Amino acid sequence: MKVLLCYFSGTGNTKKIVDKYVDEFKKRNIDIDVWNIEKKDQKFDAKNYDMLGIAYPIYAFNAPSIVVDFVKNIAKQDKKKKLFIIKSSGEPLAINNISSNKIKNLLKRKNFILTNEYHYVMPYNIMFRHTDNMAFKMWDTAKKVIPVDCDEIVKNKESKLSYIFMGNLIAWIFRIQYWGGRYNGKKYEVNEKCIKCKKCANCCPVNNIKIENDKFVFGDRCIMCMRCSFCCPADAFKIGLFNKWKVNGQYNFNNYNENEIQTHINFCKNSYKKYFDRCDKKIGEYNDRQGVSQ
Ligand SMILES: Cc1cc2nc3c(=O)[nH]c(=O)nc-3n(C[C@H](O)[C@H](O)[C@H](O)COP(=O)(O)O)c2cc1C
Incomplete structure (x- = not known):
């Protein structure tokens, strides 16, 4: 199996996730090529691959315009191919799941069929600054759950996210950001x-x-x-x-500082908890199946 993983990452969170995926695919002896969407001066041929992955950060419940434009330019395939989508975002609200719907439909017309879709919560690069402790916890969780998710992709176990009622309409309204971003810039x-x-x-x-x-x-x-x-x-x-x-400056993903003062502690508190619990459960079940003692 030969996999092509195309990504865009504005400030590095999605790239961290993509790098971890690449390691995990390689550990499973899967041939994987990685494509940075912003490098427009090169061309690739999706026909040379059996499976396509697209990874991006969520912007206002949508995929970034650069990703949508990239997807529009992918050639239609002669036969059906599997598609997986990976996204990162600052908070785990279910409305974020809808962000992939547009590119999923565009790619379906080009014979790429979505089989697996994963969402990782990573620290905000706009809105407010998560604490470094939270960034540490988010990345620690992503690192542990990505091997489980990668296993599902490789072993053909489908996994999709659920889309909320009216989500499409909300995402469509927020596409004003494509125009608004250009104006604001x-x-x-x-x-x-x-x-x-x-x-x-x-x-x-x-x-x-x-x-x-x-x-x-x-x-x-x-x-x-x-x-x-x-x-x-x-x-x-x-x-x-x-x-x-505005949020300025890279997060320190590697140090857990017990004395750090918690900020925005009540923002989407329950949905962060649910996200971490869901990941812990998935990781625990996977480790049990693998016979790993925690
Ligand atoms: C313009 C913009 C809009 C965003 N909108 C959302 C959003 O709707 N939901 C969310 O959870 N995070 C949102 N985020 C946060 C990013 O998705 C998140 O920080 C992501 O991990 C950044 O990834 P990157 O470092 O690969 O660019 C937004 C970020 C930007 C810059």
């Missing part, structure tokens, strides 16, 4: 804290930031991935209308 500003490192311009996936004579020019292609402001070493960005929701 033009309103970005960089303040006096800027150290002129040009990291933002160099890392923008859609080449939307130009620096001309030390002046920043923001174009109209922003896809709201947050990479520029999230990764800015000087925290010098203002992100237009969403500035109150």
